[in-house]
Amino acid sequence: MTSPSPAPTAKGRGVAVQFQDVHRWYGPVHALDGLSIDIAPGELVALLGPSGCGKTTALRALGGLDEVDAGRILVGGKDITHVPANKRNMGIVFQAYSLFPNMTAGDNVGYGLRLRGIERNERRKRAAEALELVGLRGFAARYPHQLSGGQQQRVALARALTIQPQVLLLDEPLSALDAKVRRQLREEIRRIQIAVGTTTLFVTHDQEEALALGDRVGVMSAGRLEQIASPTELYDRPRTAFVAEFVGLTNRIMGTARGTVVEILGEQVPLLDGSVTSGEVRALVRPEAVRVVPEDGSLAHVVAVSFLGSLCRAQVALPNGDIVVSQMSAVEAAALAPGTAVRVSVVPTPVFAVAD
Numbered sequence: 001m002t003s004p005s006p007a008p009t010a011k012g013r014g015v016a017v018q019f020q021d022v023h024r025w026y027g028p029v030h031a032l033d034g035l036s037i038d039i040a041p042g043e044l045v046a047l048l049g050p051s052g053c054g055k056t057t058a059l060r061a062l063g064g065l066d067e068v069d070a071g072r073i074l075v076g077g078k079d080i081t082h083v084p085a086n087k088r089n090m091g092i093v094f095q096a097y098s099l100f101p102n103m104t105a106g107d108n109v110g111y112g113l114r115l116r117g118i119e120r121n122e123r124r125k126r127a128a129e130a131l132e133l134v135g136l137r138g139f140a141a142r143y144p145h146q147l148s149g150g151q152q153q154r155v156a157l158a159r160a161l162t163i164q165p166q167v168l169l170l171d172e173p174l175s176a177l178d179a180k181v182r183r184q185l186r187e188e189i190r191r192i193q194i195a196v197g198t199t200t201l202f203v204t205h206d207q208e209e210a211l212a213l214g215d216r217v218g219v220m221s222a223g224r225l226e227q228i229a230s231p232t233e234l235y236d237r238p239r240t241a242f243v244a245e246f247v248g249l250t251n252r253i254m255g256t257a258r259g260t261v262v263e264i265l266g267e268q269v270p271l272l273d274g275s276v277t278s279g280e281v282r283a284l285v286r287p288e289a290v291r292v293v294p295e296d297g298s299l300a301h302v303v304a305v306s307f308l309g310s311l312c313r314a315q316v317a318l319p320n321g322d323i324v325v326s327q328m329s330a331v332e333a334a335a336l337a338p339g340t341a342v343r344v345s346v347v348p349t350p351v352f353a354v355a356d
Helices: 055-063 105-109 111-115 120-133 149-162 179-196 207-213 231-236 241-246
Strands: 017-026 029-039 044-048 070-075 090-093 167-171 199-204 216-221 224-229 251-258 261-264 267-270 278-285 290-294 300-308 311-317 323-329 341-346 352-355
Touching: 017 055, 029 055, 029 070, 029 224, 044 055, 044 207, 055 090, 055 167, 055 199, 090 149, 105 111, 105 120, 105 149, 111 120, 111 149, 120 149, 120 179, 149 179, 179 207, 199 207, 207 231, 216 231, 216 241, 224 231, 224 241, 241 278, 241 352, 251 323, 251 352, 261 278, 267 341, 290 311, 290 323, 300 341
Parallel strands: 044 199, 044 216, 090 167, 167 199
Antiparallel strands: 017 029, 017 070, 216 224, 251 261, 251 278, 261 267, 278 352, 290 341, 300 311, 311 323
16 A cells, blocks of 8 residues: 655655565565555655565665566666666665774775775765764764764764765664664654755664654555555554554454444544444554543553653553553553552544454
8 A cells, every 4th residue: 555755855866766566575485565665756764564574675675685576666767676786876774884894984984985986085075074964073083993883873874875875775774772872863864864865765673763764654564565654644544454553552442333433432433444344343542542530439440550751651451351551641640550440431533443
């Protein structure tokens, strides 16, 4: 399933990228099963999914690092399906930094320019500009062992950008870093990508990264694209049960579907397209749509409360034994000690329903 590419918001050298019914087999495994995506010039698309879903295969196919068995890949309207990787003018950043340990940061960044025959002074100038862009001004003379993990990944990003690629490919570039550095660097990546305007494909298994970085996010499963949409649309209006359950935390609450609505916890809630529309179902409800308030005599009760800074999540046992999670402010959670009897309701925003 695809949705139209938005108008590009960044100015720069970005080009359109198209996957047209792309297939890739590894023996009996169908790694890409008819993948079709249109990426607008300057857009950042994040591919998200579990291990083995095909997201990295898609990135490698675009970069020329993997063969395509059927279908076409176009960049700037030109068919590059069978163009060698070294002729595609793409910058690639992998999870492993892959820096040359015997080279300075400046020489690592300028390595691609060296291979392209750019003279030494120009290489140094462009490498310094790229290092400044990624926040490493003055680091050109340092060797990789003198840099932190986050700084090494910035050098790898600068190396990919200094060749002025048509397309930037990011394959789980933050997964080896600790949480705080990951958040900082993903914000830097987004800032740089917008400033430079390079069309970017970002592959990750981290939902938070995908939703924070992508202009659009594509969710993949078993080689197929389940849905591609803006982060807000993907979260609020999933088109398949897989997307509804994979993206974000989701409660599975028993209910009865009748046409366009489902009755859950005494509320009539609209159903999203693609839902089961009759009989006993499980409604997939976000924690922020579950409301919990103390009520003496209620058969539902609080099991535990998790503190998440400004937000908290309360686990609540329903009378039927099911556990649901409600997200709320820390102030609201202060009244919900474990064992507290509570009334549970849901906000009537559209939900996806699957067979019970």
